Amino acid sequence: MPRLTEYKDMAPRAKAVVDGIAQARGIDPAAINNVWKALARDPAVMEQFAAEMKAAFAPGTLDPLTKELIYLAVSITNQCEYCIASHGAMARARGMTGEMHAEFMAVVLAAQKGNKIAMGYRVPVDAAFEEK
Amino acid sequence: MPRLTEYKDMAPRAKAVVDGIAQARGIDPAAINNVWKALARDPAVMEQFAAEMKAAFAPGTLDPLTKELIYLAVSITNQCEYCIASHGAMARARGMTGEMHAEFMAVVLAAQKGNKIAMGYRVPVDAAFEEK
Amino acid sequence: MPRLTEYKDMAPRAKAVVDGIAQARGIDPAAINNVWKALARDPAVMEQFAAEMKAAFAPGTLDPLTKELIYLAVSITNQCEYCIASHGAMARARGMTGEMHAEFMAVVLAAQKGNKIAMGYRVPVDAAFEEK
């Protein structure tokens, strides 16, 4: 089996997931992203991930761009090139300017450093940080 | 040398860093967080990190809470307990409600899954994600 | 020195490692996988890894497919594309069906989430989990 399954070759269960995503985004199902073409071989995993993504990005108290930046921060930390490329594109589509990107990267990089400092120096958690 | 150096026992160079942070936060230098008490043994690293944090959290186009959420997302991904505790407290102080935390965690967890799916299925980057 | 050394160009010590692997697998030494062509420059590392792999996959109480799935789970978690490709092929050769792959990925992804939940919420270990 090739790594990617085109929409026209997907099983009905996989097609149904793609149809739902394509409709929500207003795109042609044949133009669906590679991640869904790859997941098409495991429809149960595909359905679960589609549902989880839909719930995570459903309208709520955090705005869509903030959610994309959170997703992107995780992806850079995990060093996932596909996700950096895809959610970088999503963040730009949702209004991330060049200036925002620079500020975002500054926070991401400071956090990486803070994380390794806390571990490298074996810093114990301050009692003041605990919730009452 | 013990792991943490109290403010009163710090070298002048380390004290100066703590003074700057304490003044900016309006707190007593003796109440500084453990991470600075741990860094006090390496003043050059301490100065560099203090400057980087100050620059990363300087007023800009992203609001302070968004920056805290980005920092927290990196810290959870890197599994740094100290940073999760400290920046979790900071995020709450800057207005993160329980509802926001639930949404934030949903995005962080969906991103973890997306990252591992992209790697586990070896998904190639779509041409459409590239910047022109 | 190029990154990969073909069998015919390897030093005797590296050739001996490849000969052992090729014999065990019933293949032509010239058809050895890239990982061994890359390790050929550091024969001591190569010998050590070959011995460790042989011991880890020696017949025992866990069956060969279970061992491949464990290896693959680590490789996806570490995001190592080479190892995902090579041990994915090995798992299929040892009987992993499409259905098993879907179940395997479901467990791997649930574990990723469980790991990040435990860290993100800073969950203390239950006393009941400790061995007596």
Place this chain on the structure above:
Amino acid sequence: MPRLTEYKDMAPRAKAVVDGIAQARGIDPAAINNVWKALARDPAVMEQFAAEMKAAFAPGTLDPLTKELIYLAVSITNQCEYCIASHGAMARARGMTGEMHAEFMAVVLAAQKGNKIAMGYRVPVDAAFEEK
């Protein structure tokens, strides 16, 4: 809010999740594991994780012990102490003997080494590993 919420203090939506797990395991809801006491503050995340775990461990083509070993392999790789403790206990409850644990660790450690070798020597994927 304290980090852990006892069953008696949980909101109805969180209690319902715990009731389902307690019933499936035949335990008293008050004896539920800490991870669920921690998740109780974010019921939507809690419900999603409970459903995902239930689906991942539903009867299928892989036996329950194999699934526990896969979960444990991910948890050791991610260095999540809570998950190592909890799923180590689960694996023992599902029949993991001392001998199996030793074999399991040998594969996990060989995989860690294989992963870092593949990255450290920048080994390209062999064409033979690709699916047809």
Place this chain on the structure above:
Amino acid sequence: MPRLTEYKDMAPRAKAVVDGIAQARGIDPAAINNVWKALARDPAVMEQFAAEMKAAFAPGTLDPLTKELIYLAVSITNQCEYCIASHGAMARARGMTGEMHAEFMAVVLAAQKGNKIAMGYRVPVDAAFEEK
């Protein structure tokens, strides 16, 4: 915006960073490495990283090759191909022989194993390791 910005197309602030690096290395600014061409879009991040690298590699008590090996060890552990390639080349330029590389890899791989053993067996820190 393309991912890489050539020197001739950089903004003055980015050009100044490249000029400083090119001068220190005695190279043509147009031949600067890709990492700087990528960072050119975020001059503040670029300046900060250039300053940090300069300070980290300034003459001190650790010799330049030792510093390159430390950098390379982090990069292999983090599985960053770009950094493995670039600092591998730097280490060779600063005198890393094939024999040193083999010894280096042996320590890196032993450390990976030691790290996962310590976590997998949940080993508590010995009191003897603490500083007085």
Place this chain on the structure above:
Amino acid sequence: MPRLTEYKDMAPRAKAVVDGIAQARGIDPAAINNVWKALARDPAVMEQFAAEMKAAFAPGTLDPLTKELIYLAVSITNQCEYCIASHGAMARARGMTGEMHAEFMAVVLAAQKGNKIAMGYRVPVDAAFEEK
């Protein structure tokens, strides 16, 4: 079985490993570090790790302190507290001064940043870094 097995309670095969280490270090076997008390339950894993550590730290072209710093760099990157504590103590015993530690941390932290920059900006490897 408790997590740690004291020397007097170890099986002969585990005792033999500890005897070898204790002799090489000139210490009482009963004073062996916790990592060996934890590994005692899996003698095959224990023997393999002891042999690998001995080989990695055997006299060679890299001096003992450099090897400790490489080991420590990996351990901080992997965030293994046990290994940071134990090899931090070893590095101090082998001559790491406070000044060296500060320089070491500066390189480790710069590398973390460089790694995440390379991934976050998706920097392609320069042709000049490749070996001929």
